[in-house]
Amino acid sequence: MSGGHLRTQVGQLARRSVLRTLRQPAQIVPALVFPLFLLAVNSNGLAQATNLPGFPTSSYLTFALAVPFMQGALFSVMNTGTDLARDIETGFLNRLALTPLRGAALFSGLLAGSVVLGFVQAATYLTVGLIAGAELVTGVPGALTIVALAVSITVAFGTIGLFAALRTGSGEAVQGLFPMFFVFLFISAMALPLDLIQTDWFRKVATVNPVTYLLEAFRSLLFEGWELDKLALGFGIAGMVLLVGMLAASRALKTRLVRT
Amino acid sequence: MASGEQNGRGIEAEALVREFKNGPRAVDGIDLRVEEGEIYGFLGPNGAGKSTTVLMLTTLLPPTEGTARVAGFDVVREGPRVRASIGAALQEAALDPLLSGSEHMRLQTALHGLDKAERKARSAELLERVGLSQAAERKVGGYSGGMRRRLDLALALVHRPRILFLDEPTTGLDIQSRTALWEEVSRLASEEGVTVFLTTQYLEEADALAGRVGIIDHGHIVAEGTPAELKAEIGRPTVEAVPRERADRERLAAVLERFGAAAGAPPEAAAARLESGEAELAEVVRALDAEGIAIERLQLHAPSLDDVFLAKTGRSLEGASEDEPAEAEGGTSETVGAS
Numbered sequence: 001m002s003g004g005h006l007r008t009q010v011g012q013l014a015r016r017s018v019l020r021t022l023r024q025p026a027q028i029v030p031a032l033v034f035p036l037f038l039l040a041v042n043s044n045g046l047a048q049a050t051n052l053p054g055f056p057t058s059s060y061l062t063f064a065l066a067v068p069f070m071q072g073a074l075f076s077v078m079n080t081g082t083d084l085a086r087d088i089e090t091g092f093l094n095r096l097a098l099t100p101l102r103g104a105a106l107f108s109g110l111l112a113g114s115v116v117l118g119f120v121q122a123a124t125y126l127t128v129g130l131i132a133g134a135e136l137v138t139g140v141p142g143a144l145t146i147v148a149l150a151v152s153i154t155v156a157f158g159t160i161g162l163f164a165a166l167r168t169g170s171g172e173a174v175q176g177l178f179p180m181f182f183v184f185l186f187i188s189a190m191a192l193p194l195d196l197i198q199t200d201w202f203r204k205v206a207t208v209n210p211v212t213y214l215l216e217a218f219r220s221l222l223f224e225g226w227e228l229d230k231l232a233l234g235f236g237i238a239g240m241v242l243l244v245g246m247l248a249a250s251r252a253l254k255t256r257l258v259r260t
Numbered sequence: 261m262a263s264g265e266q267n268g269r270g271i272e273a274e275a276l277v278r279e280f281k282n283g284p285r286a287v288d289g290i291d292l293r294v295e296e297g298e299i300y301g302f303l304g305p306n307g308a309g310k311s312t313t314v315l316m317l318t319t320l321l322p323p324t325e326g327t328a329r330v331a332g333f334d335v336v337r338e339g340p341r342v343r344a345s346i347g348a349a350l351q352e353a354a355l356d357p358l359l360s361g362s363e364h365m366r367l368q369t370a371l372h373g374l375d376k377a378e379r380k381a382r383s384a385e386l387l388e389r390v391g392l393s394q395a396a397e398r399k400v401g402g403y404s405g406g407m408r409r410r411l412d413l414a415l416a417l418v419h420r421p422r423i424l425f426l427d428e429p430t431t432g433l434d435i436q437s438r439t440a441l442w443e444e445v446s447r448l449a450s451e452e453g454v455t456v457f458l459t460t461q462y463l464e465e466a467d468a469l470a471g472r473v474g475i476i477d478h479g480h481i482v483a484e485g486t487p488a489e490l491k492a493e494i495g496r497p498t499v500e501a502v503p504r505e506r507a508d509r510e511r512l513a514a515v516l517e518r519f520g521a522a523a524g525a526p527p528e529a530a531a532a533r534l535e536s537g538e539a540e541l542a543e544v545v546r547a548l549d550a551e552g553i554a555i556e557r558l559q560l561h562a563p564s565l566d567d568v569f570l571a572k573t574g575r576s577l578e579g580a581s582e583d584e585p586a587e588a589e590g591g592t593s594e595t596v597g598a599s
Contacts (some may be wrong), residue, residue: 005373012370016359023358023399091354094320095415099371209275258322 006105013109013130020083021113031075031117032124035068039129042067042191052196056221057135065129066218067190069150070211072121074181076114076154081161081174084110088169088256103253106248111158118154122147135223142221145231149221152238155213157181159245188212210237262498270296271317271423276326278312286312288479289326294472296422299449299456301470303463303565309479310459311351311398314427316456318348347416348425353408357401359409361392364400365418372419381534386414390444406437413444423455423487424448442469463565475569482572491563493571497538498523499562500531504554512555529557 021027043061050060057063088091096106126136126146136142164174187202188211197203206212217234220227271294278287287309294300302312315321317330319339328335331345356363365383374382387393390410400408409429416424426445430438446469448454451540460466466473467487473488475483483490499519506528512529513522519540525531534540541560548555 005349008370008373012367016356016363016367019363020356020358052298087356090356091350091352092356093352095368096371098318099368100340100344100347100373101371170343258320 005100006102007069009101009105010108010112013105014112017083017113018116019212021079021117027079028117029122031072031079034075035071035125036128038071039064039068039125040132043132046191049192052192054193054196056193056219059133059135059223061129061132062223063193064191065125065134065218065222066215067185068129069082069122069146069153069218070120070127070185070190070214072125072150073153073157074185076117077157077161077164077181077213078175079117079161080110080114080158080180081163081165081177082171083113084162084165085169085171085174086135086206087164089171093257097257103250103257106253107138107159107162107249110162111155114158115151118151119147121154122150125150125213128142129196137219137223137225142226146218146221149214149231149234151216151218151236152235152242156238156242159242159249162249165246166249169256184209184211189215210241215238235239270298271300271328271330271353271457272292273313273317273328274326276313276316276328277324278309278321279324285324285479287316287323290481291477292474292475292481294329294455294457297449297453298456298472299458299470300447301466301473302457302459303461303466303473304459304476304478308476309453310461310476311427312373313476314348314350314425314457314459315477317541317575318346319343320351344419345421346423346425347417347419347421349409349412349427349429350425351427351431353405353412355408355411358399359386360397360399361403362396364411364415365396368415368418374418378386382418386417390414391440404437406433407441409433409441410444413441417448421454423457426456426458428459428461430460430462438465445469454557463569467565473565475565475572477569477573478556483568487565490565490568493568495572496520496533497563498531498533499541499544499558500525500529500565501527501548501558502526502556504556508553512548512553515551515553516544517546518547531561 039061043064047060049055050058050063072093084093087096126143130136138145160172160177164177165171168174176257187205188209189197189206190211194203194206194212197206213230213233214237217230224230271292273290273541275289275290275291276287277285277289279285290309290313302310302313312321316323319335319342322336330342333345335342341452355430359367365387365559366379369379369382384393390413392407392411392414395403395407400411403411413426413429429445430441433441442465444456446454449456454592458465458469470487472484472486473490474481483493485493494566499516500523501512501516505511509528509530516522516530516532520535523531523533534544538560545558
């Protein structure tokens with residue numbers, strides 16, 4: 001297969017994925033509304049936390065604004081995985097398997113929908129947060145970096161959805177992962193900075209939870225400045241999840257598609 | 261087994277087996293030979309092994325044992341070359357309800373590597389051929405079952421395959437949609453020389469379309485030949501009569517049974533399989549007249565594929581199908597008069 005043909009395959013599958021995403025408001029609306037709703041509730045209810053000695057910012061809204069980017073990425077796991085599971089359930093994957101389609105093209109195409117959704121989500125969260133009064137000390141370059149990081153995390157988490165779909169072949173099973181991922185978010189530095197968490201076991205778990213460092217990467221851009229080590233860690237974790245997710249999904253695709 | 265050169269556009273399988281983990285042998289050592297340009301009907305009830313066979317021949321499921329060549333290529337060792345030579349419309353029309361017909365065509369033509377200029381022309385040509393030009397921009401979620409099947413067929417043809425696999429293509433369709441699909445399949449075989457491997461649980465479909473029929477049951481091919489050959493093997497036609505007076509039904513049945521074993525019939529009728537063939541029909545009429553039984557209707561049924569299935573498996577195909585009722589039997593019938 002020529003490189004041109006591979007590009008065509010990726011392009012056409014990406015087009016389908018984007019069209020599917022845009023034509024399913026039920027995928028887009030909850031991914032936009034729920035994180036913003038939780039942001040509003042938390043930034044009001046936990047505003048007094050900024051009075052704790054050592055709290056890194058005087059605006060809890062700014063501190064909490066990192067969380068919707070992670071919640072949006074979790075919606076991506078569900079949406080990407082559910083779409084692929086539906087293709088398996090309906091036999092559409094078999095239709096694709098009868099064409100000279102490459103696995104890489106299939107994954108790239110499917111994740112294109114995540115890129116679009118991730119971009120729309122990140123731009124919306126950031127815009128709403130800034131309108132509501134959140135800080136952004138790194139300015140426009142920081143905003144672009146935040147969107148880039150959010151899209152990277154969304155795509156990386158999307159590969160987990162692909163893996164789950166290929167392993168189970170069931171949309172319901174993929175949706176069953178959603179609460180589990182939310183637990184990872186809750187036992188991170190979601191509500192407080194790591195060094196202010198008083199409960200010993202919680203701090204230990206949050207310290208080893210990669211989600212904590214993804215949140216810190218966003219927060220560094222929002223109210224600390226250009227902390228390159230935190231950014232590198234954030235993008236590095238996203239890259240690692242993407243790599244592991246892709247490898248796992250590729251293996252699962254081989255098992256699922258037993259075409260000779 | 262013959263080489264690809266000998267049957268380069270056909271299908272050959274030898275001792276093909278597919279055994280599932282902790283399950284039965286869905287396909288248990290079948291041999292097949294389908295010549296190029298032939299329409300081969302693969303007939304059997306649900307769960308007989310039809311779809312599993314199609315999945316193996318289309319490279320989507322590796323055989324457990326045996327060999328198969330499609331378009332001259334080995335389905336295990338030359339999967340990509342097999343796939344390049346075949347089109348398939350599998351059991352459920354696997355379509356994306358959120359995409360339109362033309363978006364499906366665009367995706368399929370691109371994935372098959374047609375160049376940009378050809379994609380549009382080929383899509384328009386096929387949508388026109390299956391009668392979906394007007395509905396091309398509508399989302400498939402709003403299509404009827406017949407429209408979905410026709411789009412499925414169009415998608416299977418985008419790369420001009422030499423062999424077409426159709427897995428129960430008319431299940432659930434109304435008679436008009438079914439007839440339209442039959443016409444297109446017949447045209448593909450007769451005008452374009454496409455080899456068609458068609459699975460069906462509808463006897464009339466196999467009878468109307470297929471040049472040769474293989475009957476599969478419990479993973480085994482129990483009979484194979486042209487519909488005419490298979491029916492001739494069974495040989496005996498059935499005579500069915502409805503008495504003018506309902507009270508005469510028992511006497512009518514007794515008379516008919518002088519000419520052969522009783523056969524299934526509606527409650528108001530009686531039927532028998534004629535031991536000596538249709539030449540006995542005149543004798544039957546004379547016997548009924550002699551007994552003074554007035555007849556409302558008398559019909560002679562030629563042997564059907566259901567009779568063949570019954571003879572080979574001991575069950576009616578209609579009864580063998582658990583999930584979906586089979587359609588009316590495929591034998592022809594002739595009303596010869598009333599007395």
